[in-house]
Amino acid sequence: MAHGKRTKKWFWRWRNNPLRRRDDIAEAWIILALWALVAVGGTVVGLVTAHATDETLAQLRTDRRSTHAVLVTDVPKRGSAVRLSDGKVSVTVRWTTPDGSARTGRTLVDTGLKAGTRVVVWQDGHGALVTAPPSAGEAAVEAGALGTAAGLALTGAVLGVGAVVRWRLDRQRVDRWGREWDLVGPQWGHRTG
DSSP states (O other), rough: OOOOOOOHHHHHHHSSTTTTOOOHHHHHHHHHHHHHHHIIIIIHHHHHHHHHHHHHHHHHHHOOEEEEEEEEOOSHHHHHHOTTSSSSSEEEEEOOOOOOEEEEEEEEEEEHHHHOOOOOOOOOOOOEEOOOOHHHHHHHHHHHHHHHHHHHHHHHHHHHHHHHHHHHHHHHHHHHHHHHHHHHHHHHHOOOO
16 A cells, blocks of 8 residues: 655645734744744843853852961860861851951861861952862853753743743634634534424
């Protein structure tokens, strides 16, 4: 049994067709606009977000400086110290700020250290203790993840709006077909007697 060759019609919504309606053309343009916005807008938003994140994290790396601090008290190996999941505890340390003044504050260190031990801490330009800035590799991964998330968020929003618009077009089409059927349907009926 020979199978017929199927003809594929490209851009069928734009071709002349007696059954084509204005809503079909509008839907075709909406779909085209949605995909263009997803492709171009998602890419642009993703790249801009990734670049902004990378610049922000690079600024953190330049603003924060490492310095040595001295433990004020012993760090117990066990007991009353509250440990975090990575085994570090919060203790009091003393360090010197960029302007030369001495400060004390709390930071996370490994357990089992004695008072007077030097540890590395990070401080901002005002001398306040801060977390270590991400490395260039960590910043690249974070920028890539945030850029991807931003692009996907825009894609989701655009496709969601497109789905609502297409749903409204479908509702209008169904309502219009119902009104037309109300006019034509009774003419097709026949009485059997």
